Amino acid sequence: LIIIFISCFALCAQSKVLTYKDVISKTYDLSGLAELPEKGEKGALFSSYDRESRYDEKTDSYLRWRANDDGRGCVRKEGNNVTVMADIKGAGVIWRMWSASTGEGKVKIYLDGKLVVDLPWKDYFNRKVAPFNRKGLVYTAAKGFNNYTPISFQKSCKIITEAKTDGNRTNVWGKYFHFNYTIFPEGTKIQTFKMELSPEENKALDKANEIMTAGLGKNPVTYENAKKKILSWKIPAGESKSFVITGRQAITALKVQIPENNNYNILLKRLFLSINWDGEKQPAVWSPIGDFFGTAPGINEYKSLVMGMTEISSQWSVVSGQVNPPLKKGDSKAPSTKNQVPSTNAFEFYSYWYMPFEKSAEITIKNETDKEQQITLVVEHAPLKSSITDFGYFHAKWHHNLETDPKRPLDWLILKTKGRGRFVGFALHIWNPGGWWWGEGDEKFFVDGEKFPSTYGTGSEDYFGYAWCNPTEFSKAFHSQPINPNNKGHISNNRWQIGDNIPFQKSFEADIEKYYKNDRPTLFYCTAYWYLSKNGIDYLNELPTSKVPIKYPVYIAHHVEGAIEFENNKNIKITAGNALVKNMSYSSVRWSGNEDLLWQGAKPGDFLEVEFNYPEEVEKNLIAQIAKNNDMAIIQFYLNGEKAGEEFDCYRPRVTVTHPIDFGKVKLKKGENILKVKIIGANPKAKKLYNVGLDYFKFE
Helix, strand or coil, X not given: CXXXXXXXXXXXXXXXXXCHHHHHHCCCCHHHHCECCCCCCEEEEEECCCCCCEEECCCCEEECCCCCCCCCCCCEEXXXXXEEEEEEXXXXXXXXXXXXXECCCEEEEEECCEEEEEEEHHHHCCCCCCCCCCCCCEEEECCEEEEXXXXXXXXXXXXXXXXXXXXXXXXXCEEEEXXXXXXXXXXXXXXXXXXXXXXXXXXXXXXXXXXXXXXXXXXXXXXXXXXXXXXXXXXXXXXXXXXXXXXXXXXEEEEEEXXXXXXXXXXXXXXXXXXXXXXXXXXXXXXXXXXXXXXXXXXXXXXXXXXXXXXXXXXXXXXXXXXXXXXXXXXXXXXXXXXXXXXXXXXXXXXXXXXXXXXXXXXXXXECCCCCEEEEEEEEEEECCCCHHHECEEEEEEECCCCCCCCCCCEEEXXXXXXXXXXXXXXXXXXXXXXXXXXXXXXXXXXXXXXXXXXXXXXXXXXXXXXXXXXXXXXXXXXXXXXXXCCCEEEEEEEECCCCCEEECCEEEEEEECCCCXXXXXXXXXXXXXXXXXXXXXXXXXXXXXXXXXXXXXXCCCCCCXXXXXXXXXXXXXXXXXXXXXXXXXXXXXXXXXXXXXXXXXXXXXEEEEEEEECCCEXXXXXXXXXXXXXXXXXXXEECCEEEEEEEECECCCCEECCCEEEEEEEECCEXXXXXXXXXXXXXXXXXXXXXXXXXXXXX
């Protein structure tokens, strides 16, 4: 823990001098995060997003906005072998490096024109090379490679990779990258990073690492003259209770404890938290109480730097000094039951966002359930030692289905605001009852009226620090996936942008691409967090309770009338390879039953047979719907030994399903029939895997 003196930070800002230890402290300095940005401060992202996506100024339109080859984009190529991944001018910091795939190929970082880091890309993330060797800052989360070790520079930062061929093998760095960075105002003096740190700098990184590991769940900052207020409320149904703090203060911790309940999903969607600053009529904070604390629906335990949900396993409650839940193994000291009393509270939610105000703060919890609810509210606050004009007011708002820009209908709006401030992250609750991957969409942040976003990501899971649609649950200091039942049902992701916050002077818009429409149904619910100047505009209003769902639409698979589904047929024979059922609900094209049968591992001459019964002897047209992709074969249909239609080429550069294809007249027998699919060969452009994807067949 550290003691922060606000006056000290004001002095540092005035002198514009940052040592590397100062830079490290910014990764957990939550009070400094609330300071309004100076002119010239910028936060952005260099990533490998598909450069086919672009804005055309002449037509004021967005071109190839769905382009999705996000693993190979770069700033530019230099010569035949050099790929420039990032090129930054000015004094700044790289706060976050992320990748989905790492290899032996080297990535080189030039700072102020000098080569400072020269490592295989994998060594940035495997904790084998100092100073990238601290588990709280460098780790893998659900197949996503993360490195939060800050890299500072005075004049410039250029990051490149060089493709080199060793015999018949190209030494490749990997695939997909992010570099989140800040540029400070002109005149800022900052110490440039080096791989060999001083003992004091190593100690500072060790301290940050401790905060990001054993320290999670505790406030990373200790404030002078802080006070704590504990309120045990019984709130009748339909009513609310409020707590008011007066004077020039800042809320430094906000915690809620609740007793056991037989349905947390409903409870936490029907208790609402709101906070009004300095007598303003519109709350700056409004959210269902569970969503505010970073995850929904219900209780999904996790710990991060600024938010968390934890079980109070010992069933003790706070009286003074000691804060539940008890410290866990690896923490600095053993828990104490001194100054505690028995409690029926089962869970505690915490927030350590720094929330400054000039005159007053009114914290309200409203009970919209049908019965009285017991709540314990813990509020910690400390004096604010400088004017509120130096700070932004903390805002957090829950919403869903805001109006999108018609020029960019793919972009789902997270936040739009005007004024001066900082965007510090968001929590996303996804309802995905149909399963399969919900989140191919990139994040896009538009700062101060940009037409093209200065932050353009490579995929939803990439923003949240994991990769490859991986549903593994995790919680880290800056990002978490508290719940994900194999990408089906309720999914919760969050990310807090502390060092890598996005400052803005006039306006800010955050979007994330949403490929599936609401009627699939795949639904997004979001809580956005940001700081905003006193006269800024917060467009998000408090919503009526009826707009906050506690029941969610059911997924109903699309089925073609009269179709015989290949994947549902139990009487399938193959001469080679294997046939497996694939969930195709991710596709924008409708597959009957949202599944198909993938036959793989066979070669030309092999065949697949399907036995089925038909009620009469008749002549009808064979209709089939078939998958196409870059590894698919040329096939021929036969019915009862007779050729049906012409050979069909299943090649296409990207996966899709055909519309129903008419293979002409066939003769059906009453009773048992056999439909045969034979592999003939493959398109010259296709990968020679000879795969076959079969959706359904029918007769008309």
